[in-house]
Amino acid sequence: MALTTAGTMAILPAAAQEATLQSLDRALAASNWTQADAIAAQLDAQAGQGDIMAAYAASVRHAESGQCSDAVILADLVIEAIPFFIPPYLVAYRCHSQLGRYDVAAARLGSLQAILPDGPERDLVTQLLQNEQSRGQPSLSGYFTAAPSTNVNRATSERTIDGGLWGPGTIPDEAREQRGVLFEFGGSVAVELARTEALTVSGVLRSDVRFTTDDERFEPSFTVETPVSFSVTDTARAVVAPYLTFGLDEERLTRIEAGARGTFTLPITAQQRLAVNLKVAAIERPHFPQRSGYLADGAVSLSNTLAPNINLTTTARAIYHHTDDESFRTLEGTLEARLDTLLEGGLLLGLEGTVGQRWHWRPAPFQTEKDQVDTFVTGRIDASHRDITFGPLMPSIYYEYTNSWSDNVFYDYESHDIGLSLRASF
Numbered sequence: 110m111a112l113t114t115a116g117t118m119a120i121l122p123a124a125a126q127e128a129t130l131q132s133l134d135r136a137l138a139a140s141n142w143t144q145a146d147a148i149a150a151q152l153d154a155q156a157g158q159g160d161i162m163a164a165y166a167a168s169v170r171h172a173e174s175g176q177c178s179d180a181v182i183l184a185d186l187v188i189e190a191i192p193f194f195i196p197p198y199l200v201a202y203r204c205h206s207q208l209g210r211y212d213v214a215a216a217r218l219g220s221l222q223a224i225l226p227d228g229p230e231r232d233l234v235t236q237l238l239q240n241e242q243s244r245g246q247p248s249l250s251g252y253f254t255a256a257p258s259t260n261v262n263r264a265t266s267e268r269t270i271d272g273g274l275w276g277p278g279t280i281p282d283e284a285r286e287q288r289g290v291l292f293e294f295g296g297s298v299a300v301e302l303a304r305t306e307a308l309t310v311s312g313v314l315r316s317d318v319r320f321t322t323d324d325e326r327f328e329p330s331f332t333v334e335t336p337v338s339f340s341v342t343d344t345a346r347a348v349v350a351p352y353l354t355f356g357l358d359e360e361r362l363t364r365i366e367a368g369a370r371g372t373f374t375l376p377i378t379a380q381q382r383l384a385v386n387l388k389v390a391a392i393e394r395p396h397f398p399q400r401s402g403y404l405a406d407g408a409v410s411l412s413n414t415l416a417p418n419i420n421l422t423t424t425a426r427a428i429y430h431h432t433d434d435e436s437f438r439t440l441e442g443t444l445e446a447r448l449d450t451l452l453e454g455g456l457l458l459g460l461e462g463t464v465g466q467r468w469h470w471r472p473a474p475f476q477t478e479k480d481q482v483d484t485f486v487t488g489r490i491d492a493s494h495r496d497i498t499f500g501p502l503m504p505s506i507y508y509e510y511t512n513s514w515s516d517n518v519f520y521d522y523e524s525h526d527i528g529l530s531l532r533a534s535f
Contacts, residue, residue: 177204220535229384260524
């Protein structure tokens, strides 16, 4: 099974361009172990951090030769030395699994999940982790987020609206921005339904709850799905999951969603990994039939390891709501960039920026010339520390700023959010 690398030890000086992660990747892919060892040694000499890349190259060589007992020792040492370096996690997961050490294989996937940002690549790793944890017994997982916000309902701060020929109108207080706290929490249970060498089929029951202090309403949803994960090639993996979701507002059924989601990941070069995510669903809203219809949600992300403990992820996403009433249809497009780094003392920092637009199939209120368009930007910074943990979990705090402007005053707003979430430690 071919393996690819995804990282870099340092920015190489112009005089040493012959030793790069691209050249190491090519040597490992071609099983040219002598050349790979020479390139790894040169990279280590330039980085001055010990024989880290040499250990990684050796772990790949042992894994390819079927010597998984030796491969996992080296891969685990590299993970300990540079925890944000992705490739050794994949070597360790594969070899621990082949050795029958499924709990250790799951632990390596759990650590990899913890360092990946939200997106298609993390979704697939989460599915692989779920598959490992549900071997022979149900697998349980959960999450929790609390976010105080200056504008928890994402509403306008304006007091009046231009009514055109009807003159200015007053926006009621309940339609304006409200301070409050958003709580999101949930959990899932997964069981293994079938497993072969080629694929794994699971059954998952998941519950998610949303609560805000401004309206004091619980909005739970319940989802049942059957993920099927499989290998497309030696290095590419995919998961396809049919699902059914029921959404409630307090005790009233407000949404029925049935569809399928799919995720595909593919290593491209030594420094890059491509991931694609697509969800297609039919949605019925019993109390708002005008908004019933179809949903298509797709994202493409490219992950780059810039340095041993610095990762850059860029994502392009599009969401289309095709509603029965044409005037409620929307198309939203976003571009996102996120930089994650692990500092020497154990501090993890994430910087994220998003820009997007939303196009409506209707004009803004009191306008007739053109359809409504919203533009929005979001900036976020989050931080956690490897030494601050509660059992297997690590608290993470974040600050997020959002600004939205539109030709519809109700979509003009800004918000400042400070949140606390729990992430897996690694």
